[in-house]
Amino acid sequence: MTSESTTTALDRTDPEREIAAAAKRNRNWGRWGSDDVRGTMNYLTDDLRAAAAGLVRSGASFSLSQSFDMDGPQKGWRRRTNPIHTMLDTGTDAAAGIQGFPHGLGGADDVVSMPLQCSTQWDGLGHIFDHGVAWNGRPAQEVVTSLGDHVTGIETVANGIAGRGVLLDVGRHLSTDGELADGFAITTEHLLRTIDAQGASSAVRRGDLILVRTGQLTRARRHGWGDYAGGPAPGLSFTTADWLHDSEIAAIATDTWGFEVRPNEFDVAFQPLHQVAIPNIGLFLGEMWDLDALAEDCAHDGIYEFFLTASPIPVTGAVGAPVNPIAVK
């Protein structure tokens, strides 16, 4: 099996070589034309979306969004803070009768200031570069400047991220308490074992939106965030790059800050799987999703597939964007 053999070969001391090899094996540049801006989202066709709507039975809906507030995981690193929400007008002012509106009208209004990747979010294709090269082989400086991402801004996928969602509850199936330990690297074998344990409804197909639950959010909720943002966490192993490519999924999200295992699997490294997945595979990664309520429901009825709508707020030129994903079963 690819992932096993790759795992065996992984040289912790040479990320450059490992990344280059994985990137070369899995590179999708040109697959959807030289002017493509949607990467693996191309796999998610109208036909697949229509079929996915057919999965809805009870109509129960689940928001997969964490909260957007000051209690979030950000610690200020790289100027990433939690969302700062302030009021422009309040009910207190309205009740005090000082707003100046006619006929008894009162109003409240508000503002938010936040990094676009502070809470539940999609990484856009302009978020990560491989040696100065962005998705589809474009020079990074021609894609993302101080004015934003002129080519693959998140608005380019504003209308399409709705289709078949599949939950892979790795935390539940590979641990006794539903929570993988920090530093646990989820390999392709782990993913396949989880699929096998969950049954037919979790078969992964082209165009799917895959959700991987590690259980780390469950733990963070219980213990507090600590040094969560960037600190140790379970996550996907670098060695899943081939599966991410070969499975032809449209997107994949986890319940952790950084998608891949932390610390990373090389001695000196920072998010090496991102470097293969985003600029080379053209894959959309979701981070900090809250999969717990959905996971409870899936464990209860044994059905791990659903209709998932996860359309980001289309901030023009954004390299990532907040989303409130809705799974309907």
Next chain:
Amino acid sequence: MTSESTTTALDRTDPEREIAAAAKRNRNWGRWGSDDVRGTMNYLTDDLRAAAAGLVRSGASFSLSQSFDMDGPQKGWRRRTNPIHTMLDTGTDAAAGIQGFPHGLGGADDVVSMPLQCSTQWDGLGHIFDHGVAWNGRPAQEVVTSLGDHVTGIETVANGIAGRGVLLDVGRHLSTDGELADGFAITTEHLLRTIDAQGASSAVRRGDLILVRTGQLTRARRHGWGDYAGGPAPGLSFTTADWLHDSEIAAIATDTWGFEVRPNEFDVAFQPLHQVAIPNIGLFLGEMWDLDALAEDCAHDGIYEFFLTASPIPVTGAVGAPVNPIAVK
């Protein structure tokens, strides 16, 4: 017909009395219990959501979101600006090799600062008060303080706004060019005539998510925003309050800044229909939605109903929130 008789009676000089009467007729306080925080969203049940998923045929999806950028309609009034998007890291920096990441990784990251109602959005139930009273009869000062909406914050409906959407393309059916004039007040009769013209797929039922296209956005896109934010626009007449209540819809959105007709229909007034709809009916109002592409498709196939997912970003305590609504046909 209710709206006609009400229209006849509307006294332009006495908004206080008209609003009080409409509020009394249509007040839903206590309807879903004294601790309710979801208002008309209670109409949208799992059963209705499941049935709505059955409307999907082709799988074609439409984003109903306007862009989130500096080209938006805001003019600074009441400190409402357009979204300010800035970069924390860029592709230019990555290409210059100055980011300090290992193994050739480069990254881009970004931040946004924006009023929560700057572009496509839902008004939350804490957005408007009637004589210092919020939804379900609560004192405004006990609901929304400087810390936000403690009771009906937008996060309380984070998981539920997905169901049957119906487009009422009033612009198309009541004008020759698809665009209602600024100041045009859409009455209940206009809505009913549009439903009649569109046919069976646009019958309005309990729990529906109604989208009213005026065509004003089409015009703004052609001519520029001008003094759009708060300026003259077509929109719902104050006299539709009874229909909004009696139809038992879950929510309603338009393609304009302020949902209701501007200037308002009283001599001295500011958004009187909001004062009835939000704190009294408990109705969710959407504003600045982009309905044009969807409207084209509906006009083409004659089908005006679809599966609509429109879940706001759950900024904790927000009185309104951005949303990227996705209609799937």
Next chain:
Amino acid sequence: MTSESTTTALDRTDPEREIAAAAKRNRNWGRWGSDDVRGTMNYLTDDLRAAAAGLVRSGASFSLSQSFDMDGPQKGWRRRTNPIHTMLDTGTDAAAGIQGFPHGLGGADDVVSMPLQCSTQWDGLGHIFDHGVAWNGRPAQEVVTSLGDHVTGIETVANGIAGRGVLLDVGRHLSTDGELADGFAITTEHLLRTIDAQGASSAVRRGDLILVRTGQLTRARRHGWGDYAGGPAPGLSFTTADWLHDSEIAAIATDTWGFEVRPNEFDVAFQPLHQVAIPNIGLFLGEMWDLDALAEDCAHDGIYEFFLTASPIPVTGAVGAPVNPIAVK
């Protein structure tokens, strides 16, 4: 001595009574007319300012501002973050030749988002209320709404905070290492002993701008901020209220987050000296000033007085504002 007797009497269990008594003894309401908005800044007259300019000898200048960046003391408590500085344009973009300006011009531009009291700052008179009452006896709700401070906004003292500065280096004179311990309450006696130790140049007079160095910033700089923002720190004792009033100083600043000693001197309390000083005395308090370089110089030449200009950025309606104070000796 007032402070000693007051200290003796301080009942840790009854802040309400102690605060009420101190407020009554030291209340300046009406002293400068019923419409006054400048409080103790009235003491700082043109004559005193002219005399202060005469203190300048060498022309050496000292910035008393801490840095404004993400390395600051804020931890997110009460939504107070460190300043978030982002670029609108960069040199990297300019060098890449992608900015589109003519004739070889390139530019960089930037934005900041920050609490007005995140770093070196003045508290405005609208910052603190005593039982719902603001400076000069005004109801708090008539002074500061969601739109800001309509009466005593920091812009009302934009032009006047320049005059005789006096450094009281309590840290140096009351400790062996120049740093008071966290929780050390500086009493009036401590202030007087410091003045006595420093000599004639530090005599405190009407209209002066007093700077109290505790040495806590020196320690924070060495050890990191820890839980600094709101955590334990040396600072003025509640019992200095009478001296603050009787000395007729125009303003007073420290090198700590919260001016007064932390934890506060009552069993259950939050910044009780603020409650007397700002709304009752009408006194301007400065926080998080960097007094170390100035203190070195004063210790060297034995002269503790100087010309101090400390004019806040006049954000209209602000209840506090950043300042870069400049001392010239």
Next chain:
Amino acid sequence: MTSESTTTALDRTDPEREIAAAAKRNRNWGRWGSDDVRGTMNYLTDDLRAAAAGLVRSGASFSLSQSFDMDGPQKGWRRRTNPIHTMLDTGTDAAAGIQGFPHGLGGADDVVSMPLQCSTQWDGLGHIFDHGVAWNGRPAQEVVTSLGDHVTGIETVANGIAGRGVLLDVGRHLSTDGELADGFAITTEHLLRTIDAQGASSAVRRGDLILVRTGQLTRARRHGWGDYAGGPAPGLSFTTADWLHDSEIAAIATDTWGFEVRPNEFDVAFQPLHQVAIPNIGLFLGEMWDLDALAEDCAHDGIYEFFLTASPIPVTGAVGAPVNPIAVK
């Protein structure tokens, strides 16, 4: 006279050649060493500062800052907005007794989000580049990245901008109503004629901080801002570059958005004088200062020199920064 002959020769069609020539004539690179970060601020020595303090007579102080609020001149161009000031806590909340503080304490707190050059400000030396080169000959990409200005950030001059200020009220001396017309280019001859008209107190010397009043702000205040930010305005002629260099002033500020005349004096151009002044001369430029009250006083007593303190808020790495300049006469 230099400016006259230069003016004669100015070729409107060839900004590249004119700028290159002016830059070469006036370039100060290396003048203060290869590692210099303070440019012309080096001219302002302690001795000069001490002498300037001796100019103070009456002690009258003038704030030269415009307001920082939504009524400012910014229109959103290049994402430059006016300051957005929001409250974290209010007096209304305090009066309603809902803040949760002990012993009757109430508080108000606030936040600002603003471009650093939205109102009264200094341009830092990293603000403008000449063909990708920053002050002192450094490559722009090594100076200002997405993380800010690593070399010449405004904090490098946080402690020094205090010295002799001289007002040149060109508006008063070269027009009948005190206001130069938009598009009026102030030449060196105009500056010299103003100095001559004003008398001995306005002689310009090495290390001075020069303030040039055009009167445009006076007009904007009367008529509203219109398209002020970047629109037509009086200002310094490109041909003053040599005087700016030869006079050895430390800094110069005007009461306009862009310092130099708008439209600029070449057929296709954008702020060509900036391109010479900042990266080549190393000169600090101030913009949007309010000189009106000071100008009134100077006209009244005939004294145009004063002690000026104008220290920017030291946002680390900023390429410009807000300032509340204080002139004391």
